[in-house]
Amino acid sequence: MRGFLKLYPALSESKGCVLSFMPRPSHTSSYPAEASGDPSLAGAAALETLGAAVRQRIEAGEVDVPLLPQVASQVLSLAIDPKADAARLSALIHKDPSLAGRVLQIANSPAYMPKMPIVSLQQAVARLGLDTVVEIAFVASLDGGTFEVPGYEDELENLWRHAIASGAFAKEIARIKRVNVESAFLCGLLHAVGKPALLQVVADAEAELERRSGCAGTLRGAVLAVLDQFHVGIGAKIAEAWRLPVQVTTAIVFHADYAAAPSCKVDAMIAGLADAFATDLVRSRARGGGGAAEATAREAWLRQLPVVADLNIYPSELDGLLAKRASVSQIVESMMA
Amino acid sequence: MTASSPPASSPLAPFGVAATDVLGLDRPIHCDVLVIGAGPAGQKAAIQSVKSGRTTVLLEQETTVGGACVHRGTIPSKTLRESAVQLARLHRHEATSNVEPRRDREVASLMTSLDRVVTAHVGYMGRQVDRNHVVRYCGRARFVSERLIELQSVTGQRSRFTADTIIIATGSRPRTPAEIPIDHENILDSDSILSMLYLPRSLTVLGGGVIASEYASIFASLGVRVTMIDRAPRPLVFMDHELVGKFVGAFEAADGRYLGRQSIERVEFDGVSEVSTHLRGGETIVADKMLVALGRVANIDELNLAAAGLAPTDRGVLAVDDNCRTAVPHIYAVGDVIGAPSLAATAMEQGRRAARHAQGKSPGHSPEMIPIGIYTIPEMASVGLGEEEGIRRFGSILSGRARFDEVARGQISGITDGLLKLITDPLGKRLLGVHIVGDGATELVHVGQMALVAGMEVDAFVENIFNFPTLAEAYRVAALDIIEKRPA
Numbered sequence: 001m002r003g004f005l006k007l008y009p010a011l012s013e014s015k016g017c018v019l020s021f022m023p024r025p026s027h028t029s030s031y032p033a034e035a036s037g038d039p040s041l042a043g044a045a046a047l048e049t050l051g052a053a054v055r056q057r058i059e060a061g062e063v064d065v066p067l068l069p070q071v072a073s074q075v076l077s078l079a080i081d082p083k084a085d086a087a088r089l090s091a092l093i094h095k096d097p098s099l100a101g102r103v104l105q106i107a108n109s110p111a112y113m114p115k116m117p118i119v120s121l122q123q124a125v126a127r128l129g130l131d132t133v134v135e136i137a138f139v140a141s142l143d144g145g146t147f148e149v150p151g152y153e154d155e156l157e158n159l160w161r162h163a164i165a166s167g168a169f170a171k172e173i174a175r176i177k178r179v180n181v182e183s184a185f186l187c188g189l190l191h192a193v194g195k196p197a198l199l200q201v202v203a204d205a206e207a208e209l210e211r212r213s214g215c216a217g218t219l220r221g222a223v224l225a226v227l228d229q230f231h232v233g234i235g236a237k238i239a240e241a242w243r244l245p246v247q248v249t250t251a252i253v254f255h256a257d258y259a260a261a262p263s264c265k266v267d268a269m270i271a272g273l274a275d276a277f278a279t280d281l282v283r284s285r286a287r288g289g290g291g292a293a294e295a296t297a298r299e300a301w302l303r304q305l306p307v308v309a310d311l312n313i314y315p316s317e318l319d320g321l322l323a324k325r326a327s328v329s330q331i332v333e334s335m336m337a
Numbered sequence: 338m339t340a341s342s343p344p345a346s347s348p349l350a351p352f353g354v355a356a357t358d359v360l361g362l363d364r365p366i367h368c369d370v371l372v373i374g375a376g377p378a379g380q381k382a383a384i385q386s387v388k389s390g391r392t393t394v395l396l397e398q399e400t401t402v403g404g405a406c407v408h409r410g411t412i413p414s415k416t417l418r419e420s421a422v423q424l425a426r427l428h429r430h431e432a433t434s435n436v437e438p439r440r441d442r443e444v445a446s447l448m449t450s451l452d453r454v455v456t457a458h459v460g461y462m463g464r465q466v467d468r469n470h471v472v473r474y475c476g477r478a479r480f481v482s483e484r485l486i487e488l489q490s491v492t493g494q495r496s497r498f499t500a501d502t503i504i505i506a507t508g509s510r511p512r513t514p515a516e517i518p519i520d521h522e523n524i525l526d527s528d529s530i531l532s533m534l535y536l537p538r539s540l541t542v543l544g545g546g547v548i549a550s551e552y553a554s555i556f557a558s559l560g561v562r563v564t565m566i567d568r569a570p571r572p573l574v575f576m577d578h579e580l581v582g583k584f585v586g587a588f589e590a591a592d593g594r595y596l597g598r599q600s601i602e603r604v605e606f607d608g609v610s611e612v613s614t615h616l617r618g619g620e621t622i623v624a625d626k627m628l629v630a631l632g633r634v635a636n637i638d639e640l641n642l643a644a645a646g647l648a649p650t651d652r653g654v655l656a657v658d659d660n661c662r663t664a665v666p667h668i669y670a671v672g673d674v675i676g677a678p679s680l681a682a683t684a685m686e687q688g689r690r691a692a693r694h695a696q697g698k699s700p701g702h703s704p705e706m707i708p709i710g711i712y713t714i715p716e717m718a719s720v721g722l723g724e725e726e727g728i729r730r731f732g733s734i735l736s737g738r739a740r741f742d743e744v745a746r747g748q749i750s751g752i753t754d755g756l757l758k759l760i761t762d763p764l765g766k767r768l769l770g771v772h773i774v775g776d777g778a779t780e781l782v783h784v785g786q787m788a789l790v791a792g793m794e795v796d797a798f799v800e801n802i803f804n805f806p807t808l809a810e811a812y813r814v815a816a817l818d819i820i821e822k823r824p825a
Contacts, residue, residue: 117535171522175522178521178532180522181532247534303493309491312399313491315493316639
């Protein structure tokens with residue numbers, strides 16, 4: 001199977017990239033405390049200690065680009081299933097931001113000589129055909145190797161949940177704004193693709209620091225905050241290495257700082273708002289929905305986000321978007337199942 | 338407080354200025370004229386009002402002026418069309434230019450000049466509005482009573498206005514039939530069609546009107562396999578049948594297909610890559626994407642018209658008189674919100690007319706000669722009476738034709754598939770209508786329009802001299818054709 005790599009030169013090119021330190025602000029840090037219950041709101045000391053260690057590792061180029069093994073095994077099953085169809089493949093790829101990005105990267109590589117840039121999975125299937133995309137997904141999945149962060153299964157699961165929710169919300173926002181829905185999904189899905197890539201590094205740094213101090217678990221609460229702090233820089237490198245479309249790259253790099261985006265500003269804004277809605281969805285789920293007061297606080301937080309006004313989304317349109325939370329949640333859970 | 342002294346801390350201060358307070362709820366802001374909507378009609382109404390010394394407030398829900406015309410309609414689609422036409426010209430001259438154009442391109446690359454065009458146009462219009470001291474506020478307006486308007490900003494803040502005259506210019510949006518699952522991703526409307534990032538291999542277009550025909554011909558000329566589906570036996574039924582024949586011929590030559598007299602059973606997306614249109618006749622059309630262009634609806638839903646004592650007609654538009662006045666004497670409506678012809682040029686004139694009438698000034702004669710320009714490939718344009726209307730009014734008509742391949746400029750420029758058609762009274766003297774298909778038709782028609790306005794006879798086209806070689810020479814050729822047919 002490794003022979004497939006010869007067919008997909010871009011796959012090999014993306015390995016071993018050096019990742020730079022590029023922390024970015026995250027608007028999700030202002031999520032209402034009463035509705036959070038989030039360990040990312042950790043002590044400043046733990047955050048500083050773990051952050052410094054992670055920064056060192058990033059600068060040393062210790063971050064690799066992972067793929068989700070669960071999806072890899074599903075792609076493998078699909079590849080040998082004579083009943084496989086495009087709908088199943090598309091649904092499978094959409095579950096995994098990492099795999100979706102790699103499929104796009106490979107589909108756009110010189111090996112396939114696309115006549116025009118491929119910016120969506122639908123387009124990839126339509127242009128390249130089911131079998132080819134199955135092959136691409138299959139090889140990409142195998143090449144990703146085993147991705148496991150023992151002890152961080154919940155965090156990882158929530159990262160994927162957040163990514164899928166971001167993609168789904170981005171589609172709904174794009175519909176409101178009448179911009180491209182296909183690319184909006186990918187912008188949402190991949191906007192935080194740096195986080196899973198970074199999780200192993202953060203976990204290693206945490207383990208090492210705690211081993212040295214002899215105080216197990218003291219830094220655990222800072223893990224997600226550190227991911228928030230550093231993932232954009234990692235995501236930017238991944239976007240560059242995978243040669244993602246400019247809309248997706250912009251969403252990754254500028255979703256929390258869209259005013260600085262040199263182009264595709266609306267894509268970045270949509271990813272930013274989708275990120276906020278996804279954050280709310282994931283954290284609300286973690287707290288079992290919370291009470292009425294908590295729900296009110298969460299909704300108020302979403303309504304006052306500057307990106308809402310900057311996208312010129314009126315209260316009635318925002319009502320519509322808020323009403324989509326239940327259906328997005330269903331989509332997320334079905335894809336996570 | 339009046340509109341001529343806008344508050345520095347206005348919560349709804351125009352276009353992104355920070356809001357600090359709720360203003361006007363206790364004491365509404367009063368102005369002479371309040372215009373709702375900053376599209377072509379609203380802008381002209383506001384500027385006309387200010388020029389007459391009236392304090393004028395312009396309300397707009399978007400952050401910039403221009404309306405759908407600039408941001409989602411006329412300007413973007415014509416920009417795409419221009420790229421398609423340039424490509425078509427390259428193809429035509431492929432042999433001599435030694436340039437091999439790419440047959441498939443990103444839509445985005447074809448729209449590269451759009452941002453520049455829109456920015457320039459919005460900037461110009463914004464400066465024009467500001468230069469005339471029109472006070473602009475950003476938000477959504479609704480009637481509280483027939484003279485009281487409440488504006489809600491994007492952040493939910495509210496403000497109130499009263500006015501002696503209110504002009505509604507809220508425009509229109511694409512109609513989205515409930516039975517067609519428009520998702521703006523695979524099944525698009527005329528707003529979202531321009532968000533496509535790549536050219537699909539195939540496109541189904543529902544509708545046979547102006548927007549459907551324009552987009553169908555644009556995408557066909559870009560190499561997309563286009564199928565138009567409509568109830569009508571031919572597209573653009575209100576246009577001269579010969580012109581439409583030429584258009585359909587060009588469309589089919591670009592591998593397009595028009596399916597008339599069709600009724601749609603259902604439309605569905607397969608979840609991956611194909612949109613299927615099942616026709617009641619049994620045929621199924623499959624395409625990568627679909628454009629639904631089945632008309633437009635007036636933007637009146639959020640206006641709370643009942644509070645103003647207004648109600649839409651059965652067709653969902655506002656009824657007005659010749660001066661664009663509604664049933665409520667101090668409320669006017671202009672532009673797409675009053676229905677046909679839904680042309681930007683007409684909307685501007687309606688705005689001007691309404692403003693003048695509201696000020697007690699004569700709005701002048703209502704222009705009967707409104708040209709129609711359709712930016713299909715090839716272009717179509719029309720002014721005055723068509724054959725059927727001419728026969729109805731005069732008993733019979735004479736018509737004269739000039740094919741562009743009979744004109745030197747047509748041969749030089751490779752524009753040989755055009756046609757100019759003049760309609761006159763039965764004596765072959767009085768000009769009644771001008772109908773043109775071919776590159777440059779929307780410009781060329783204005784020569785005929787001026788002749789119609791001046792009440793000229795067709796002989797004028799023969800007795801006067803046009804530049805040579807130009808397409809305008811077609812007027813002389815068509816006029817000679819009529820003169821030869823005059824009754825002895």
